[in-house]
Amino acid sequence: MHELSLCEDIIDQLTALTRRHGAKGVARVSVRIGALAGVEPMLLEQAFQSARIDTVAERAEFHTEWVKTRVSCLACGMDAETAPNDLRCPACGSHDTKLTRGEELTLASVELLVPEPEVDPVSLDCIPAPRGH
Amino acid sequence: MVAIEQNILAKNDGYAEQNRALLRERRIFALNLVSSPGSGKTTLLVRTIEALRSRCPVTVIEGDQQTANDAERIRATGVPALQINTGKGCHLDAHMVGAALREMKLPQQGFLFIENVGNLVCPAAFDLGEAHKVAILSVTEGEDKPLKYPDMFLAADVMLLNKCDLLPYVRFDVELAVANALRVNPTLAVFQVSAETGQGFDDWLAWLDSGLAALALTAASG
Numbered sequence: 020m021h022e023l024s025l026c027e028d029i030i031d032q033l034t035a036l037t038r039r040h041g042a043k044g045v046a047r048v049s050v051r052i053g054a055l056a057g058v059e060p061m062l063l064e065q066a067f068q069s070a071r072i073d074t075v076a077e078r079a080e081f082h083t084e085w086v087k088t089r090v091s092c093l094a095c096g097m098d099a100e101t102a103p104n105d106l107r108c109p110a111c112g113s114h115d116t117k118l119t120r121g122e123e124l125t126l127a128s129v130e131l132l133v134p135e136p137e138v139d140p141v142s143l144d145c146i147p148a149p150r151g152h
Numbered sequence: 153m154v155a156i157e158q159n160i161l162a163k164n165d166g167y168a169e170q171n172r173a174l175l176r177e178r179r180i181f182a183l184n185l186v187s188s189p190g191s192g193k194t195t196l197l198v199r200t201i202e203a204l205r206s207r208c209p210v211t212v213i214e215g216d217q218q219t220a221n222d223a224e225r226i227r228a229t230g231v232p233a234l235q236i237n238t239g240k241g242c243h244l245d246a247h248m249v250g251a252a253l254r255e256m257k258l259p260q261q262g263f264l265f266i267e268n269v270g271n272l273v274c275p276a277a278f279d280l281g282e283a284h285k286v287a288i289l290s291v292t293e294g295e296d297k298p299l300k301y302p303d304m305f306l307a308a309d310v311m312l313l314n315k316c317d318l319l320p321y322v323r324f325d326v327e328l329a330v331a332n333a334l335r336v337n338p339t340l341a342v343f344q345v346s347a348e349t350g351q352g353f354d355d356w357l358a359w360l361d362s363g364l365a366a367l368a369l370t371a372a373s374g
Contacts, residue, residue, distance in 0.1 A: 114338035
């Protein structure tokens with residue numbers, strides 16, 4: 020159950036982002052999970068439901084994007100999707116492959132709740148006075 | 153919508169890099185031992201330490217949810233061991249290991265073994281600053297374990313197939329197990345060993361020595 024500690028890291032990053040952008044909170048989070056990142060999307064989502072309480076992400080919608088494993092074959096040059104537990108080249112069967120996708124665990128995008136724009140007293144002063152009279 | 157593309161494990165990985173820099177500076181070859189509970193990790197570690205300790209300093213960090221039993225077993229060999237209890241936590245992280253490294257008196261050059269919590273899932277995701285993860289699979293488990301837990305066997309650079317002295321008594325196909333491991337991780341180095349009899353230890357110890365020597369060489373040239 021390391022999903023809960025990952026959610027704490029996600030919340031820390033969301034808190035920093037919210038502060039940096041002067042936002043009120045987070046409306047939506049999207050996390051990209053590789054098939055070999057050691058994370059179960061459903062467990063991560065459940066963990067997020069408890070980790071977000073009393074944080075900037077309290078009302079955030081949680082979204083995950085699953086990334087399948089891909090290898091690039093150094094023997095025949097094939098670039099192809101594979102099963103996460105079989106990284107041999109699906110075309111020529113070579114073991115000489117390089118994993119190109121499937122290990123990522125990324126905070127992909129965030130939608131922030133921006134405060135209602137307040138009327139700036141300085142800019143009010145700049146409005147030209149009505150003409151006439 | 154703000155596109156972020158930020159690594160979720162960035163904080164852990166930052167601590168791991170600090171640990172790695174400290175270990176490199178000290179010329180310590182650090183290994184993170186991972187396996188299911190009961191694979192014989194601690195017995196294997198004890199035998200490895202007994203073979204190494206006369207040549208080179210060895211330090212151990214033990215991770216378990218509860219008890220200091222494993223650290224006591226290690227200390228009985230005469231090398232320093234620090235126990236980290238993770239409580240309900242299922243893995244060691246780089247921050248815990250960094251704190252342990254600061255607490256211990258680290259030698260100048262030597263081996264550090266970090267025995268992770270017995271768990272084939274969670275420790276795969278956490279870099280602790282080690283040079284390599286070493287996965288231990290024993291012949292009393294199934295040959296298909298690498299296929300069931302590919303994340304861990306991919307994260308490891310070495311697999312020790314332990315309890316090979318039991319092969320005459322159990323139904324376990326070594327060739328199939330190794331083939332399965334190589335399907336998941338084509339560059340995995342595999343050693344067949346027995347922590348009980350010492351079978352296969354020459355190759356494992358030679359691999360450890362070459363890792364330490366290579367580290368001393370890079371440190372000298374860097």
